[in-house]
Structures are given as C-alpha cells and as structure tokens.
Amino acid sequence: MTELLDLDTALERLLSSLEPLPNCQLLPIALAHNHYLSATQRAVSAVPPFAHSAMDGYAVASSDAALLQGDALMVSQRILAGSAPGPALAPGCCARIFTGAPLPGGADAIIAQEESRVVEGGRVRFESPPEAGAFVRPRGGDVQAGQVLAVAGDYLHAARLALLTAAGIDQVQVHSRPRVAIVTTGDELCAPGMPLDSGQIYDCNAPMLAALARDSGADVMMVEHANDDPGALRRVLDAATKADAIICSGGVSVGDADHVRDVLAAAGEVSFWRLALKPGKPFAYGLFGGRPLFGLPGNPVSSMVTFLLLVKPALQRLGGARNIEAPPRFPATLTQPIKKRPGRRDFQRGEYRVTRDGHIEVTADARQDSNILSALSAGNCLIDLPRQQGNLEAGEKVWVLPLAGWGR
Numbered sequence: 001m002t003e004l005l006d007l008d009t010a011l012e013r014l015l016s017s018l019e020p021l022p023n024c025q026l027l028p029i030a031l032a033h034n035h036y037l038s039a040t041q042r043a044v045s046a047v048p049p050f051a052h053s054a055m056d057g058y059a060v061a062s063s064d065a066a067l068l069q070g071d072a073l074m075v076s077q078r079i080l081a082g083s084a085p086g087p088a089l090a091p092g093c094c095a096r097i098f099t100g101a102p103l104p105g106g107a108d109a110i111i112a113q114e115e116s117r118v119v120e121g122g123r124v125r126f127e128s129p130p131e132a133g134a135f136v137r138p139r140g141g142d143v144q145a146g147q148v149l150a151v152a153g154d155y156l157h158a159a160r161l162a163l164l165t166a167a168g169i170d171q172v173q174v175h176s177r178p179r180v181a182i183v184t185t186g187d188e189l190c191a192p193g194m195p196l197d198s199g200q201i202y203d204c205n206a207p208m209l210a211a212l213a214r215d216s217g218a219d220v221m222m223v224e225h226a227n228d229d230p231g232a233l234r235r236v237l238d239a240a241t242k243a244d245a246i247i248c249s250g251g252v253s254v255g256d257a258d259h260v261r262d263v264l265a266a267a268g269e270v271s272f273w274r275l276a277l278k279p280g281k282p283f284a285y286g287l288f289g290g291r292p293l294f295g296l297p298g299n300p301v302s303s304m305v306t307f308l309l310l311v312k313p314a315l316q317r318l319g320g321a322r323n324i325e326a327p328p329r330f331p332a333t334l335t336q337p338i339k340k341r342p343g344r345r346d347f348q349r350g351e352y353r354v355t356r357d358g359h360i361e362v363t364a365d366a367r368q369d370s371n372i373l374s375a376l377s378a379g380n381c382l383i384d385l386p387r388q389q390g391n392l393e394a395g396e397k398v399w400v401l402p403l404a405g406w407g408r
C-alpha cells in the first residue's frame, strides 16, 4: 500500500506548485470586492482631508481669554457638514458646529453641545474650557497623502474598499479571478429537477462545489457531469481545460468505476494521491492539459472538507493572494467522548457554543459517516483531531475550526 501523505505536506506541495494567474485588470472600486490587488495602492489624498469636528457642539479657540475666564461666548457662525470652513474666529466668539463640519480658522477644540448652555442674548456658556485638540479630527489623522495603503496580493474586503475610497482611489489594479470548471463523475448521478431512476441519487456536489469555489474568489465557468467511463471522462476534462483550474468530484478511489486518477496519470501528471485524512483519503492533485486538477472524493462531506483544506487555498493563490492564512481555530472542551482510530488526521463535524461563563464547548455529531449531509449542514465547525490521536474523553481539549467565514 502506498504511504498516505500528511495534510500539511500535501498543502505545502500544492501551494508551491502554483503561481498567481498572470492576467490582471483595472476595475472600478465598486466591482473590485473579492479580488486580490496586483499593484501597490497609495493614498491620493489625506483622510480626513481637512480638520473637522467629531461632535455636534461649538468650535472654540482653547486659549481664548473670555473662555478661560468662564465668560459666555458670542456665536458668530454656524457650520454644517459639507459647508466650506467659515472665517477665522474673533476673540470672545465661537462657532456652532456639527459632526463632520470643517473647523473655522483659529478654532482648535470642540465643546460638546451637552457641555454647554445658551444664555441671554444667544451667547453660550461652557462648563469648563477644553484642552487644545478636544474632539477635533485632524487632517491626515487616519491616513497621510501618499501613504502605502495596500500592496499586491492584499485581499479587497469591505473595510479595505472603504479605506481606499476614503483616500481618493476610484479604480484598482487587480488579479483576474480564477475561472474554474467543476466536473462531477458517477453513473448514479441525476441532475436536480429530474426524476430519480432506480439506483440514482441527486448530484449534490455540483452546487456545493460551485458555491465553495465562488466563496473562494473564483468564477465558475462550467459545471459538467461525466459518466464512469475513461473516454467520457477524458472528453469532459479536455473541455474543462478552458478553465484555469479543474475541480473534479468522485471516481478517485480504487473502485472499478474510479477512473480520475488513471486518466490524470495517462493524459497529465499526478503530483500526489491519497492523504492521511478523514474524511478525504482518496484525494488526487496533478496537472491536466497544463491546468491544476483537484480530484476530490465523491462523498459530499469528504468533498467539502478536502475543498476547504486544499482547494480553497489553491484558488486563493491562483487569484493572487500574498499570504494564505490558515483557517481560524480555537481550543474547546469536549462535552462528550469522541471515537477515533490513530492513523489519519480527522476533521469531525460538530457544534461549538460559548457558555455563559465564557468557555467554549464542542460536541461532535454522533453521525460522522462521510455521506451525512445533515451533520455537515447543521454543524458550525470542524474538530481537528491529530493523526496519531486515539479516542477522547469528555472534558478533553480539542481544536475547533469554525465554518463561519470559511465554509459558509
């Protein structure tokens, strides 16, 4: 029997074999979400672009003599957000000002409306003089003009889109999204909406893998099915080479109807096959027609788990990611014992919860067979159990990988 490859080694080999795709494009920022930058982005303008008030209140000169004596000040102007800064404050005067409005000349502090009282003649008295700079957001307080905001390979998430826009950037150079082809294999598979013949099941990996690929920043350009016949599989895979990467499900084990590995070996090259992983032992990776091909096991749970662990980071690399971050994980206490045999790293489906006193508990689903979709769909995490780990007792600590933001 061939040695089963360690997951970390497999991921390392896979990522080191891939480069970001060369095609880049200039996109308006509104369309750039979910892409990776292909060029450094510097701030065009400072953020904020002018000193402004952080409060609704009064703009004053903190060194004004009348203010320091506790005298009421004249309100000489009113400045709303969006208006031009008013004339310089005269001694003994203040400006009514609102959040986001520019400070008038001479003003260096804001006194909140709640700390003020309007007295006779429309003058305003303040509880105490402010410190210079109080509630003033200075020009460039967040970002200086010309500052590097992001570099090639950085992911364009919502907050980064906001930052670039605030700094005057309206279009960005990005890596094009990888285009993937999804190929499901199996004579037993039936397309959704068709009546099931005897022995048939619905092809549920197709929509699942397409959703996972999109969540990983890829465009799905083709979803095809191939029967368990080497010639048919070869024809579908040939068509799939139009894509940047091929994601294949099923037919990658050692059964008589499993042809993916052989077709890959005959027409391409197998980089590795079979992992010390549960679920997901029969995983193959290689090149077909010059395209990376991921051969995922057919059982839906195995397909999803291997996708998250291996295909997602690969798509991120193709899409231009600079750092490929491991999925977030945290320690949790088992509420129930877990059965596990040493030999393969196991990612069990489970549900974690934060207790009232702030501890994290996790329960593995009782149904860990790799066809149990209900546990995969209802659970909120995977429990990562090391390769040589045996059975675990309730109360032991395990690593939990939340699915939110990763596989959801």
Ligand code: AMP
Residues within 6 Å of the ligand: 184, 185, 186, 188, 189, 201, 202, 203, 204, 205, 206, 249, 250, 251, 252, 253, 255, 258, 297, 298, 299, 300
């Ligand atoms: P295979 O990896 O082809 O040996 O398939 C393993 C198990 O997963 C079998 O029970 C298949 O019927 C099932 N399976 C394979 N592909 C799919 C699919 N696309 N949707 C649902 N089940 C599948």
Ligand code: MG
Residues within 6 Å of the ligand: 185, 186, 187, 228, 250, 251, 257, 298
């Ligand atoms: Mg099959």
